[in-house]
Amino acid sequence: MAGAPCAILVLHGPNLNLLGLREPDVYGRVTLEDINRRLRELAAQRGAALRIAQSNHEGALIDAIHDARAWAHGILINPGGLTHTSVALRDAISAIALPCVEVHLSNVHKREPFRHHSFISPVAVGVIAGFGWRSYTLGLTALLDILAEQSHNRSDG
Ligand code: DQA
Numbered sequence: 430m431a432g433a434p435c436a437i438l439v440l441h442g443p444n445l446n447l448l449g450l451r452e453p454d455v456y457g458r459v460t461l462e463d464i465n466r467r468l469r470e471l472a473a474q475r476g477a478a479l480r481i482a483q484s485n486h487e488g489a490l491i492d493a494i495h496d497a498r499a500w501a502h503g504i505l506i507n508p509g510g511l512t513h514t515s516v517a518l519r520d521a522i523s524a525i526a527l528p529c530v531e532v533h534l535s536n537v538h539k540r541e542p543f544r545h546h547s548f549i550s551p552v553a554v555g556v557i558a559g560f561g562w563r564s565y566t567l568g569l570t571a572l573l574d575i576l577a578e579q580s581h582n583r584s585d586g
Contacts, residue, residue, distance in 0.1 A: 434476050435576050437569070438497040439468060440490055441483035442509030448534075456534050459562045468505075471566050475573050487511055487518060494521040503572045504529040505565065512537070512547045519548040528575055532568040533558035 441461060444451060449460035465481050472479045480501070484490050490511070497504060504527055511518050512533070522529050529552065536559030537544040550556050554575060557568045 434478050435503070435573060436478045436480070436501050437472070437572065438493065438501045438504045439465070439479055439481040439565075439569075440493060440504065440506040440508075441481075442490060442507055442511050443485045443487075444509055445507060446483050446485070455540075457561045464562050464565050467562060467566055468569055471569055475570075477569075477573055487515055491517060491521040494518075494525060497527060498525045501527060502576050503527055505532060505568050505572055506530070506549070506553075507532050507534070507565070508549050512549055513543055515548055519552050522549065523552040528554045528572065528579075530554055530568040530572045531556045532564040534561050534564055535559060 445461055448456055448464070449458055461483060468481070469479060482489075482493050484493070490508070494504065504522065506522075506529060508515065508518055508531065512531070529549075531547065531549050531553040533556075537547070538558070547556070555571060557564045557571070560567060
């Protein structure tokens with residue numbers, strides 16, 4: 430496991446590679462590259478290291494989560510449509526037992542009923558939805574704060 434600095438895996442699920450083009454009324458005009466740049470800036474300010482990946486394939490996301498066991502302290506994930514369908518993704522997150530924050534650009538609870546259920550939320554530390562690209566920066570801030578608090582508590586004890 431990596432020591433300091435804090436290392437975070439950022440995972441974007443299916444179709445998020447099309448951000449900026451895809452349903453801009455729902456997801457905005459910001460591209461995935463823009464979001465990644467904002468996350469890298471925030472991570473640099475906070476002294477954290479990021480690895481960022483996007484995949485349209487459930488198995489590739491699961492492999493990346495398994496791999497994170499070896500080096501990451503936490504995971505920031507937008508599972509896209511797999512949020513509402515994937516027991517396997519949920520099991521992967523649960524299996525590696527790293528703190529995970531789930532984010533969504535859109536407010537999934539304001540949308541179709543099939544988006545109201547998440548298989549991921551019960552194994553996430555928390556969920557942020559509905560703030561567009563800011564959901565990601567809010568999520569990363571929350572994750573880094575939680576990890577800092579945990580390491581502070583460990584050094585106290
Ligand atoms: C999403 C919400 C999901 O319901 C949808 O399938 C996505 C994007 C979001 O970021 O708002 O692909 O995760």
